Amino acid sequence: MLNEDWLTATRMLNDTFQQNLLDKQSAVEFSTLKIDGYYMCKSQSSWFRCRLLTKTNSIPNKENLLTVHLIDWGMERQIPISDLREMSSSMSRQPICCVQCRLSGVTNGPLASVTTLASCYQLLNYHDYEVRVLSNDLILLNHNNESINDQIINLLNPDLTMRKEEYLEDEFRHQTILNVADEYWSILASYRGDDHQTNDFYVLMCDKTTTEVDKALAAIDYHQYNTKEPRTMHPLCIKPR
Secondary structure (H helix, E strand, O other): OOHHHHHHHHHHHOOHHHHHHHHHOOOOOHHHOOOOOEEEEEEOOEEEEEEEOOOHHHOOOOOOEEEEEEOOOOEEEEEEHHHEEEOOHHHHOOOOOOOOOEEOOOOOOOOOOHHHHHHHHHHOOOOOOEEEEEEOOEEEEEEOOEEHHHHHHHHHOOOOOOOHHHHHHHHOOOOOOOOOOOOOEEEEEEEEEOOOOOEEEEEEEEOHHHHHHHHHHHOOOHHHHHOOOOOOOOOOOOOOO
């Protein structure tokens, strides 16, 4: 979500007036509960938006605890039905503040120890991260230029070392694979030389069509299109802004 959406939603959830209204509101009737229905639930003296996970026909009586998923925080809680309220339309209009993602390279499995779990929590409890979305819900996390994915992989599998090929496939899934004797079109992007006789060339991979279009664009007199006088368009019919 966009930052302003998140701020709007959190302001709404933390609004004192809304919280007081929910305190005074009647609890949800047991007979009206719906699996996967959205409600407001009370946890640690505050009200949160939630989704009901417990099947109502598996509850012997209304005194039993219900399992809910806090949709804005991504965690589950068990609460009594007395702490459940209907969600108002104003609450349902704001976007959800939490989505479920998977860390690339991290597979499901038993944790080695409680200490390992605590270390994982610590790595995932920073205030801000750099996030790169690889596909759908698969992401790479970085914090202060350090890979969170790699650190968690090392915690969960201390004896496992990822092959370089696997890491590159994961990190640069769309990178062109270069083979000896292959021929490509490319553009020289930059060159670096220093006193240590280091000469590095950086190129942009392209194809013949891209090269021809770039040459044609470079030949256009951009200034002529900034005047109000009608001009003959370039043969490529490209009018740059």
